[in-house]
Amino acid sequence: MTLRLAQYRGADGERRVIAATADGAGFVTGVSDMRTLALHAIEQGQTLAQAVAALGTAGQVDLRAALDAGRLIAPIDHPDPAHLILSGTGLTHLGSAEGRDKMHRDAAQATHQTDSMRMFLEGVEGGKPADGAVGQQPEWFYKGNGTHLVGPDAPLEMPGFAQDGGEEPELAGIYLIGPDGAPWRLGLCLANEFSDHVTERHNYLWLAHSKLRQAALGPELLTGPAPDDVRGASRIVRDGTVLWEKPFLSGEANMSHALANLEHHHFKYPLFRAPGDVHVHFFGTATLSFSDGVRTAPGDRFEIEAAPFTLPLRNPLSRGGQAAITRVRSL
Template sequence: MVIFECLYRGERHLGLTPLTGDLPLQLHPLDGRPLVDLLPEHGGDPVAAAERIAGQRPPVTADRAEVRLLPPLLPAHPGDALVSGFMMTHNVKVDSEVPDQPTWFVKGFGDSLRLPGEPLGVPADAVAVCEEAEVVLVYVGDPEGVPRYTGWTFGNDLTDIGRFKQHAGHLSYAKLCDPAIAPALHPGPPPAEVTGQTVVERDGLPAWKGEFRTGLQALHYGLPAMTARLFAYRTLHRPGLVHYVYLGADRGSFHAGFRLADGDRVALDFSSHGVALSNPLAWEAG
């Protein structure tokens, strides 16, 4: 099962079927309440909450052209969601002289997330940006504020890696490019192994291609230790706060010597899981 939310004819709806293909979608009205608001009534379980909605509200058939997908479990107010992630987590990027906890960073609030097809904003003074195909974990603060895991999805943590290479202390600035996210929430444990391909299109033609590998087996660090250390900080505890946590990436186009440019389209094909993310890049005016 996958879970997604969308706007259909101005109202929020729930879907429980894969988003691949082009057939009409079967949607259940949410009656104005985001799914995340219903989790406390179901012990924080998105599957239980979604199944109850589906059982109470008959589906409507929706033309995909009228549907606007939303990030998984997006709350009504963007300030009630925090987008963050870990850096230098993968075995291919880590040497023996590493700390016991990877560096953590913040990318923005819920309104920084971009769905497939939407432009990813890049700061005007970016030095050199790079796509980062990643697994994204989704947590929601329980009634006491403790972040509880709800599921996972995929994302692109677009990063000004050139700025970070110039000055490692500027990681916080390097990470303020827009992140992309897939709309479907996958309940259950994060995937152990993910493989896929990146294609950068320039002027409508492929300009660079590369393979990537991610998932828990690719991590240098143990995920339970990573997340336990992060969420030990009570400043991140807030009832209902949605956390989108990006887990880091394999090497990408920058490491191969390619430089992304304004107007390029970055397509990530998570082929092992049948999910694709494609977004144009848009440099902000200087």
């Protein structure tokens, strides 16, 4: 039976973990947050499902009502946000190269094969290696730390200097590094890997700048084996009307890379295996409104939904104020 976990914050600020199955949802006994539950499971040599079963649950929770009341927060965090790392991989989905290739081909007015297309084709060729083999490494980027992570219904803020604030509907893997430095996947979440596509389009070498933005996680962490085929929808709502909508596909059946290959090429670096750290790693998408010529505006609402997740990820778009030039002083 599929176990879904969520983090709950009451009106008094008290934190709790919700465990949900098809039979209902309740509060996990004895733990206040997801990271504590995962550390307990590692210590006990249990899966998350086994740990929840052993700890037990209390009460009945209506997950949809809790979401609508603003009680569900991001399903993972860290007491020290500097120890939560946001990163991701691109050009990982079948069809994901089309929009990127067009963006960079148009920007360069080039007729030759772009670096994006070459990287995508290398992934198609070698992104799903045989068991035990190392596959082609993907594009990789850094998004920030825990201060860049927002939860369901919280605003995604584009900085005042940003040229665009565009959605990227994805799956994100949630990981905790155990006491011995071994990475553990806690599960998957729906995610919006929010980016600045205008900045990226100007020059591919600005990809790193375009990714230094907030990102949102859906309310549910799906435990157990990753689903092979995830299908849903991504839409933008403006002034109560759907401005843009398109199917959203993910899971390995729709990807050019295996999740295990993407995970290896992230965690092969020792600095990403520091005990106690949390990692949120975005697996990429093939669905962008920007590729269809949509320009978002503050007040727009991004909505992403996909089975087997039962709750949507919704976030309004906002813009921060213009900051003064950052001056560095000599000491």
